[in-house]
Structures are given as C-alpha cells and as structure tokens.
Amino acid sequence: MKAAYIEQTGPPEVITFGELEKPRPGSGQVLVRTGAVSVNPIDTYIRNGANYWPLPTPYVIGCDIAGVVEEVGGDVTRYQVGDRVWGSNQGLMGRQGTFAEFCAIDEQWLYPLPEGVTDETAAATALVGITAHLGLFRDGELKAGETVFVQGGSGGVGSTVLQMAKAAGARVIASAGSAQKAQICHELGADQVVRYDAQDVVSAVKQFATDGVQLYWETRREPDLDVAVNCMSERGRLILMAGRDARPAFPLGPFYVKGCRAIGFVMFKATADEQRECADRINDMLVAGRLKPRIDTVLPLCDAAEAHRRQEASTVRQSGQLAGKLVLIP
Numbered sequence: 001m002k003a004a005y006i007e008q009t010g011p012p013e014v015i016t017f018g019e020l021e022k023p024r025p026g027s028g029q030v031l032v033r034t035g036a037v038s039v040n041p042i043d044t045y046i047r048n049g050a051n052y053w054p055l056p057t058p059y060v061i062g063c064d065i066a067g068v069v070e071e072v073g074g075d076v077t078r079y080q081v082g083d084r085v086w087g088s089n090q091g092l093m094g095r096q097g098t099f100a101e102f103c104a105i106d107e108q109w110l111y112p113l114p115e116g117v118t119d120e121t122a123a124a125t126a127l128v129g130i131t132a133h134l135g136l137f138r139d140g141e142l143k144a145g146e147t148v149f150v151q152g153g154s155g156g157v158g159s160t161v162l163q164m165a166k167a168a169g170a171r172v173i174a175s176a177g178s179a180q181k182a183q184i185c186h187e188l189g190a191d192q193v194v195r196y197d198a199q200d201v202v203s204a205v206k207q208f209a210t211d212g213v214q215l216y217w218e219t220r221r222e223p224d225l226d227v228a229v230n231c232m233s234e235r236g237r238l239i240l241m242a243g244r245d246a247r248p249a250f251p252l253g254p255f256y257v258k259g260c261r262a263i264g265f266v267m268f269k270a271t272a273d274e275q276r277e278c279a280d281r282i283n284d285m286l287v288a289g290r291l292k293p294r295i296d297t298v299l300p301l302c303d304a305a306e307a308h309r310r311q312e313a314s315t316v317r318q319s320g321q322l323a324g325k326l327v328l329i330p
C-alpha cells in the first residue's frame with residue numbers, strides 16, 4: 001500500500017511517500033481503508049524530533065482518519081466490514097499513524113461516520129473536535145449564556161471551539177490577525193471579533209463583555225497571560241493547551257484575587273470513553289449542520305511533505321497562511 005512515513009525525524013523532507021506492507025488487524029483492531037486524513041500541528045512536532053515517546057520504524061505520520069472498514073480482527077464488537085468510520089488519537093503514544101491507504105486501529109478509537117457526512121469533513125473535525133469538546137465541556141464546564149473568548153477563531157482548534165461554544169448557547173468573542181481572518185470568524189458565527197494585530201485586545205473584549213469573559217481559550221504557543229487574566233471575569237476559567245516550551249510570566253495577583261481557575265490538558269491523554277463521549281456529540285452536531293470544519297485546502301496524500309511545510313509555516317512560524325485544516329486524500 002502507499003503511505004507517507006518517516007524512518008528518521010527531521011524537516012518535512014524526511015517524509016517518504018512510498019510502498020509499505022499493508023497492516024493486518026490484530027485482536028480488537030479494525031483495518032480501515034482510508035478515505036481522508038488531516039494534518040495537525042503535533043504531526044509536525046513529532047516528525048521534527050520532539051521525542052515525546054519512542055516511534056516505530058518506519059513511522060506512518062498523522063493522527064486523524066475517516067474511511068471504511070475493510071476487515072475486522074478477533075474480538076471486535078463495534079464494527080463490521082463496510083461500516084464508515086472516523087477517528088483520531090493515532091500516531092501518538094507509540095501507535096502508528098494514519099497517512100496510509102490502510103490503517104489497523106484499535107476499535108476503541110473509532111466512531112461511526114453518519115450518513116451524509118463526508119470523509120473530508122470527518123477527518124478535518126477529528127482531533128480538533130475532540131480537543132474543543134474536552135476543553136469546553138469536560139474541563140471548561142461551559143454553560144449557555146456565558147461569554148467565551150477564543151484566540152485565533154479561524155484556526156483548526158479555534159474555529160471548532162467557536163462553533164461548539166455557539167451551539168451550546170454561549171456568546172463568543174474571537175480574535176483574528178487580519179481582515180480576512182476576521183471575516184471568517186464572523187461567518188463561523190462569532191458575536192464579536194477582535195483584531196489582535198490592530199486593536200488593544202483587553203479594551204476590545206471589555207467593550208463587549210463589561211465584566212470580562214467566563215471562559216478564555218488560549219491557543220497560542222507563547223501566550224500573554226496578563227492579557228488573558230485581564231480579559232477574564234470573576235471566577236473565570238482559563239483553558240491552556242498549547243506551547244510545551246512556553247514559560248510565560250504568570251499574573252498571580254489578579255488571577256487569585258478574581259478567583260480564576262486555569263486548566264491545562266492534552267486530548268490524547270483523555271480516556272477512550274471520554275473521547276467517545278465527545279465523538280458522539282460531534283456526530284450529532286455534524287448531522288445537524290451545527291459544526292462545519294474549516295477546511296483550508298485538500299491535497300493528495302503524496303503531498304504530505306508539502307502539507308507539513310504549510311502547517312509548520314503557519315502554526316510554528318506564525319505566517320498565518322492557513323485558515324483551518326489541511327486535508328489529504330489517498
């Protein structure tokens with residue numbers, strides 16, 4: 001089968017698109033014929049040698065997938081040949097990734113793909129959707145009527161947080177780094193958009209939410225926590241989920257006097273049951289048309305290295321060239 005894989009870590013050029021042996025599903029595993037995959041920033045950190053855990057060699061890159069069940073291993077109870085499925089959390093914690101024509105995946109990380117939802121849509125929603133749901137509801141305990149600030153409302157995570165928060169009855173303020181990104185945030189349903197490149201964020205947020213926001217979602221890898229805490233209401237919650245190497249100054253005084261809470265998480269450490277709960281709600285939203293992933297570009301799988309180049313330039317070097325997800329089709 002064709003796959004995009006690496007045998008050593010390094011720049012995007014270490015990605016080979018070539019032949020690998022088709023995997024066989026082990027006990028509890030499903031063999032998925034891939035319909036679409038998507039890129040996440042973590043794919044580029046791992047490929048670049050982040051060394052979070054040992055990688056198999058060769059290592060197939062990628063976390064997200066949507067496709068059709070081709071074969072089932074022993075003890076599989078949830079799926080049958082021909083079922084359409086989607087999933088995430090692959091290529092992580094030592095598991096093989098998804099950028100291949102076929103993937104053997106533990107059934108616990110797969111979810112039914114509802115009729116009428118395309119493979120591209122599901123692959124683009126997978127990791128960012130589970131992340132947004134965990135952060136807003138398991139950790140952020142978002143309630144209808146609250147105000148949410150999301151940093152980068154046109155980004156992969158940000159555009160999903162924006163739509164899910166709106167669907168839950170929250171008011172949403174999104175930040176954007178250009179007029180075009182601001183327009184996208186409005187189209188995604190933001191009640192207010194703040195231009196972080198042209199406006200003072202704190203005063204713009206306070207104009208809309210006089211008492212501050214109840215939930216502040218930071219997506220930056222180098223956050224300014226002074227700005228964050230300044231924007232937050234009494235007892236506000238701060239969601240932190242990016243920037244492994246970041247060591248920002250922490251505004252302790254205003255934070256504790258306001259009674260705020262900060263919650264950090266990584267989606268891949270959520271249990272299979274927690275992720276399935278998110279996936280079920282995501283399916284409901286996809287079917288109802290209340291969640292539409294923001295897809296920037298669709299590329300063929302043989303362009304995996306180019307996709308990594310674009311993702312890295314946009315997210316890591318902050319070129320801002322992407323608005324949403326890169327999806328690849330085998």
Ligand SMILES: NC(=O)c1ccc[n+]([C@@H]2O[C@H](COP(=O)([O-])OP(=O)(O)OC[C@H]3O[C@@H](n4cnc5c(N)ncnc54)[C@H](OP(=O)(O)O)[C@@H]3O)[C@@H](O)[C@H]2O)c1
Pocket residue numbers: 040041042127128131151152153154155156157158175176177178181196219220221240241242243265266267268314315318320322324
């Ligand atoms: N903890 C987890 O489980 C988890 C899960 C998924 C992702 N992540 C991490 O979350 C981060 C975002 O991921 P993503 O997929 O959403 O990336 P992305 O699509 O590249 O989005 C990045 C966002 O950051 C915004 N941004 C860039 N520079 C900014 C600045 N100076 N001020 C304010 N906003 C700025 C961008 O807005 P503009 O385009 O408007 O500039 C863009 O919306 C990455 O670091 C990723 O590794 C963590």
